[in-house]
Amino acid sequence: MEEEKCPACGSAAFLKKKMLLIGKVRNEQEKIEKEGAPPPDQLYADQVDPAHLRNEPIERFVDGLFCTQCEKGFIPHRILS
Numbered sequence: 001m002e003e004e005k006c007p008a009c010g011s012a013a014f015l016k017k018k019m020l021l022i023g024k025v026r027n028e029q030e031k032i033e034k035e036g037a038p039p040p041d042q043l044y045a046d047q048v049d050p051a052h053l054r055n056e057p058i059e060r061f062v063d064g065l066f067c068t069q070c071e072k073g074f075i076p077h078r079i080l081s
Helices: 028-032
Strands: 015-021 061-067 072-074
Touching: 015 072
Parallel strands: none
Antiparallel strands: 015 061, 061 072
């Protein structure tokens, strides 16, 4: 498996595992609405492989990574659906 790297700085040296909060599962109408669209960096539960979601009430917390150099969290591509 390829080593994960920070999408901002490209380094793996500063990565730490961290639980990250993502948006709720959206219904079909919410997926197509344009007005009031979330920022492009918002990730929703329906975009994550269901095998990586937890049971309620903490289903919106997923295992992610945090770059201590960039101070940015991200979800590895391998768990996206």
